Amino acid sequence: MRGINGAVRALAHIIAGILVIWILMDLLDANSGNTLVGWFHSAADWLAGWSRGLFQVSNRTLQVLLDYGLPAIVYAAIGNLIARRVAE
Template sequence: MSGIARIVRLLAHVAAAILVIWILLFLFDADRANDVVHWFQRAADWLATWSRNLFSIDNAKLRTTVNYGIAAVVYLFVGSLVTRVSRRD
């Protein structure tokens, strides 16, 4: 695997981890005034800019899980795809 593919895979995994951590913090009602929680919220909002309002679900916890979860899955898929393509070359 090339060095660039490894970097892309690592970044995809980090992005997905940030999104999953934010989902868990939100589900467990973490204090958003906390600096660490606030950082994860801002990072996840930025990473999921394109998907955070994808579905309008009344339940806030389900909406957050679905919309941010979709972003996490897409990041993992893209990272995996880049890795596979680079192995063929």
């Protein structure tokens, strides 16, 4: 079971990492024409589809943090909880 535990935890952290990288790229105005930036944008939009627009705020930075940071936290927390349960 230890292998499954580690795999679940790693997957959750990779997903959260993709979202965090996109937050940084967006807030630092990364070149949207770049292929890598486009990939992270598409992946983050897909992963955060359920949470984007959940809260509406007028501050752009806060909106990005809510739209993509909230799911990053949720994925990491749920992944760690599942990994802990698998390990038991």
